[in-house]
Amino acid sequence: MAREREGKGFKKKYCKLCFEKVGFVDYKDEKRLGRFVTDRGKIVPRRVSGTCARHQKQLTTAIKRARVLALLPFTSDFYR
Amino acid sequence: MTKYETTFILDPGLDEAKVNEEVDHVVQWIKGQGGEVLEVQRWGKRRLAYEIGRRRDGIYTLLLYQGPGAIVKELERRFRLNESVLRSLTVLHVPPELTQPQVDAEALAAAAEEAGDE
Numbered sequence: 001m002a003r004e005r006e007g008k009g010f011k012k013k014y015c016k017l018c019f020e021k022v023g024f025v026d027y028k029d030e031k032r033l034g035r036f037v038t039d040r041g042k043i044v045p046r047r048v049s050g051t052c053a054r055h056q057k058q059l060t061t062a063i064k065r066a067r068v069l070a071l072l073p074f075t076s077d078f079y080r
Numbered sequence: 081m082t083k084y085e086t087t088f089i090l091d092p093g094l095d096e097a098k099v100n101e102e103v104d105h106v107v108q109w110i111k112g113q114g115g116e117v118l119e120v121q122r123w124g125k126r127r128l129a130y131e132i133g134r135r136r137d138g139i140y141t142l143l144l145y146q147g148p149g150a151i152v153k154e155l156e157r158r159f160r161l162n163e164s165v166l167r168s169l170t171v172l173h174v175p176p177e178l179t180q181p182q183v184d185a186e187a188l189a190a191a192a193e194e195a196g197d198e
Contacts, residue, residue, distance in 0.1 A: 022180075026179035065169060065171065070129045071129060073129040
């Protein structure tokens with residue numbers, strides 16, 4: 001469900017990208033993309049981040065493009 | 081005509097003059113093929129998120145150009161043959177006004193957080 005427990009009440013998840021009114025997610029914008037990957041470099045699923053379908057789809061392409069250009073890691077070896 | 085943007089990463093070991101030469105060479109080549117270079121963005125030397133061929137840094141350059149689609153294929157082939165190019169990526173250009181957020185996100189998010197906590 002679109003609700004997560006936080007403290008006493010519930011907090012409704014919302015799409016952070018719709019909130020910022022981003023028209024198109026750009027692969028060069030690694031700072032914004034960085035918020036949607038885990039510290040291991042995985043793409044955060046929609047059920048966790050609350051991103052809407054449209055933006056999540058743009059996000060995945062953008063993140064994958066950024067990985068090709070070594071702006072974002074494919075994996076992080078940090079935890080090994 | 082379609083607009084393309086190509087970002088490529090050059091070997092960090094190249095000196096300034098060589099980098100300029102490489103970039104100019106590509107720009108001239110696109111012009112020669114009937115394309116038009118609209119913008120050249122140099123991001124300079126940046127840390128790579130992972131090593132490419134033992135290199136930790138790369139010199140990034142972004143080209144925005146328009147022209148016949150055949151340019152793209154040949155350009156990518158040339159990049160692959162060129163050993164000083166570590167990586168390249170060509171995508172269809174999206175106007176920057178679309179990619180920029182319309183709202184100052186951080187300020188609003190902070191405000192929303194506080195309002196939510198109350």
